Amino acid sequence: MPGQATTVLGIETSCDETAAAVVRRDADGRGTILSTVVRSQLLEHAPYGGVVPELAARAHVEHLDGIVRRALAESGVGLAGIDAVAATSGPGLIGGVLVGLTTGKAIAAAAGMPLLAVNHLEGHALTARLTDGLAFPYLMLLVSGGHSQFVLVRGVGDYERWGTTIDDALGEAFDKVAKLLGLGHPGGPEVEKLALSGNPSRFAFPRPLLREARLDFSFSGLKTAVRLAAEHIAPLDDADVADICASFQAAICDVIRERSRAALRRFAETLPGMPLQFVVAGGVAANRAIAATLAEVARDTGARLVVPPPALCTDNGAMVAWAGAERFALGASDPLDIAARPRWPLDSPDMQVRAHGA
Ligand code: KG4
Ligand code: ZN
Numbered sequence: 001m002p003g004q005a006t007t008v009l010g011i012e013t014s015c016d017e018t019a020a021a022v023v024r025r026d027a028d029g030r031g032t033i034l035s036t037v038v039r040s041q042l043l044e045h046a047p048y049g050g051v052v053p054e055l056a057a058r059a060h061v062e063h064l065d066g067i068v069r070r071a072l073a074e075s076g077v078g079l080a081g082i083d084a085v086a087a088t089s090g091p092g093l094i095g096g097v098l099v100g101l102t103t104g105k106a107i108a109a110a111a112g113m114p115l116l117a118v119n120h121l122e123g124h125a126l127t128a129r130l131t132d133g134l135a136f137p138y139l140m141l142l143v144s145g146g147h148s149q150f151v152l153v154r155g156v157g158d159y160e161r162w163g164t165t166i167d168d169a170l171g172e173a174f175d176k177v178a179k180l181l182g183l184g185h186p187g188g189p190e191v192e193k194l195a196l197s198g199n200p201s202r203f204a205f206p207r208p209l210l211r212e213a214r215l216d217f218s219f220s221g222l223k224t225a226v227r228l229a230a231e232h233i234a235p236l237d238d239a240d241v242a243d244i245c246a247s248f249q250a251a252i253c254d255v256i257r258e259r260s261r262a263a264l265r266r267f268a269e270t271l272p273g274m275p276l277q278f279v280v281a282g283g284v285a286a287n288r289a290i291a292a293t294l295a296e297v298a299r300d301t302g303a304r305l306v307v308p309p310p311a312l313c314t315d316n317g318a319m320v321a322w323a324g325a326e327r328f329a330l331g332a333s334d335p336l337d338i339a340a341r342p343r344w345p346l347d348s349p350d351m352q353v354r355a356h357g358a
Contacts, residue, residue: 006083010321013060013100014092016041020068021317022075025325031130035074057095086324089117090341097340114333116324123319124281130322131308144282145171150263157353159346163215173219198246205251253293276303285313331355
C-alpha cells in the first residue's frame, strides 16, 4: 500500500539467470534485501558459445519453483509475509519471460495478492535507489549482454532514452570478440583478464561514432576490425591474443569515456542546477578498465558515480522485487492477464505509473 512498508517477492527469468528475491521497502523509501537467490545457466549454454533460448526456458521451468521456495525461506518472512509479487514481463527471451511471469501470476492468484509486471530494464534502472538510496533524477549507462544505452531516469516509470546501440550490445561485442579468439563464454571476463597482460596500442582499432554528436553506440565495425586483424596475423600466439584483447578494450574505453562525457553535458544542459548523478548498470559494469574509465569521467566532471555491487549489476531477482516495490508504493498493480513482451523499451508510454483503478 502507498505510504506503508511493503515486502515484495521478485522473479527474474528473462535471460540466462533464474532468480528470485524478497525485498522490503520501508515507508520512507529505504530498501532492504531480505533474500536473493540466483542460478546462472552458464553450464547449460557453455557448449554452444551463447545463450540458447529453448534451453534457457526449459532450465527456468525446471529450477524456478525451488528458487522461489528458497528465496521465501531465506527471507525469514515466508509467503505469509509477502505483500505483492513482481515478475519480469519483458523485454527478454520470450520463453523464459513466460515461465517467470506465469509463475508470478499463479502465486498472486493463489495467495490473493497484487501482481506487478516489471520491465527488466526498470529493474536495472532503479537498483541504485535500492543500494544507495539515490534520489531522482540521474543518468544511467546500461551496458549488458542485450543492451547499451544512456537513459535519463526522471522518476519511477519516467525515462528518456538518449542513446542506444545501432547494432551489437557492448557485452555482446565482448562475447563475439572472445568467440572469434577461441575464448570461453561469457567473453567479457575472459577478454578483461587477457587484456591485463596485452599491449593496448599494438592495434589501432576504430572508435565507432566517436566524432558524432549523438549518444548512440555501434560496435559491429569494431568487432569486424578485430576479426580482420586476427585473420591477418593468424596463427595467433598467446601474446597476440592478449594484445588484441587489450587493444579492443582500449577502443571500448575511449568510446565509453567520450560518450559518457557528452551524456553528462546533456544532463547538465537539460536539468540545470541539478546535481550530476551517474549510475552504471548491467554485467559489463563489472569490467575494471571500464569502471576506471567511468571513475575518471566522474572525477573530471564532478559527477557522483554509483556502481552497484556486481551481483546487483548482473541479472537478479532483487532488482525486480525493488522495481515492483517502487511501483506498488505509487499505487500501481497489474492485471493477471497482462502479456509477456519480447520487446519493451523503457521510454514506452505504458511505463508511466498508473495508480490501480485510475
Ligand atoms: O547484465 P548481464 O549479466 O546479462 C544481461 O545481458 O542482461 O550481462 C552479461 C554480459 C555478457 O555479455 C558478459 O560478457 C558481460 O556482461 N560481462 C563483461 C564482464 N563481465 C560480464 N564484459 C566485460 N568485462 C567484464 N568483466
Ligand atoms: Zn539485464
